[in-house]
Amino acid sequence: MKNSISIPQRVEWGDCDPAGIVFYPNFFAYFDRATWALFLLAGLSLEAMRQEYGAVGVPVVDAQATFSVPCRFQDTLTLTATISAWGRTSFTLTHEIHNGEALAVTGREVRIWGLPHPTVEGRLKAGAIPADVIARFQG
Amino acid sequence: MKNSISIPQRVEWGDCDPAGIVFYPNFFAYFDRATWALFLLAGLSLEAMRQEYGAVGVPVVDAQATFSVPCRFQDTLTLTATISAWGRTSFTLTHEIHNGEALAVTGREVRIWGLPHPTVEGRLKAGAIPADVIARFQG
């Protein structure tokens, strides 16, 4: 499926907290990493997004995660990101993180298609997702 | 209310991403900071939790956030954490982050009362929350 990617993630020393497990906000950084990897796979580097579509990012408007199995330093995880729904200006990714065979984390990101704000420099606003972008993740 | 705390948070350079806004996982780090500040206010440093109750942490099992208003470098935020529900071994915190007057982020953490695992060193398991702990946040 072109709407999904799985990539490995070694748990780094600095990702973990004094309890010896991944500091939970870092799982969201893993989600973010998997999302960008999925976009790269679809040919959408940030540079390509800018040049071909004028988009400047895909900011997150909602995120959630459930943590079931601890992940520790030097564990090798598998990050799986899947685009599960397309809206007009937003889309939803579901995330799974496996630690070996165990499903350790499940979650969700809702992101918008970010265009430059028409009047305020350095700001962005949600825009309609081009059909051509959606097509890259289908079929 | 003893079950709630509000603390200031300046947005740091390293908290922000190339879009110039807070990298969203860092809002969960802000949540974590506010939760520990609330526990400190109740007299529960990690050291006190260990010595008085044998607890070794309050790991997060579920987290969610909705991001409504961008937060930028050098913005001064107000982090508000409130314990909104107590279960037998878990409890729920609601989080609000204001950017000036604007409610920028709302969210939730579910945490467990973490006791040392009875047989595996360095691991923990959920335990019953002492009534005395709950009482510290009431009245």
Place this chain on the structure above:
Amino acid sequence: MKNSISIPQRVEWGDCDPAGIVFYPNFFAYFDRATWALFLLAGLSLEAMRQEYGAVGVPVVDAQATFSVPCRFQDTLTLTATISAWGRTSFTLTHEIHNGEALAVTGREVRIWGLPHPTVEGRLKAGAIPADVIARFQG
């Protein structure tokens, strides 16, 4: 002295590693935080730097730190940043971090005065530091 600032820093849970001490790269994030606080004290928010001087940042070109005393979760540190030398396009900050009475970390940052690159959008280059900027930290 207007060329120096000291600010408190509570050690957060997510700042620490499985050894229970601050993950050493985070001390450099503390340095960065203290540097920006010093600039703010001198009236140089990033916004002011942009509007008054056309500068877009003060990127680090060299950094060093020596770690002498462990810093742990919930320790209250004092971050001290001092501008110790001005060059034509660069300047040096010395950093000290005290943990209670103990001098825990000493270090150094060399930063440049960052102007927008004349031809490449989104890039920057070192520029001459305005005398007026230096004067803000003197006397």
Place this chain on the structure above:
Amino acid sequence: MKNSISIPQRVEWGDCDPAGIVFYPNFFAYFDRATWALFLLAGLSLEAMRQEYGAVGVPVVDAQATFSVPCRFQDTLTLTATISAWGRTSFTLTHEIHNGEALAVTGREVRIWGLPHPTVEGRLKAGAIPADVIARFQG
């Protein structure tokens, strides 16, 4: 050479700051990642270090870096870590980070061989590095 390793590192969105370049403390996190990868290559996972030598980590006592070439989101870096000197209780790593062909960052870490503190639980102290450990990185 068994005393050196090179690994790839994609620059992630959350590694970068509002200037669009890697937030400099994150280069030290890259150093740390490369150091642990070198130890893993030598058969020294943290677990192996604990079980075979009673060591609990290799904490950094000094670190330095020089930043020459900007590194941006989605750049693919090569991290090279080399153990360049062995002392009785400490050792030195030199680090290089290439961005494509360009040498972007050079640096150094001095680390100690960390043994559990004999009397204070949860603390560590420097110990003599076993000859067998050094031999793993030679020949």
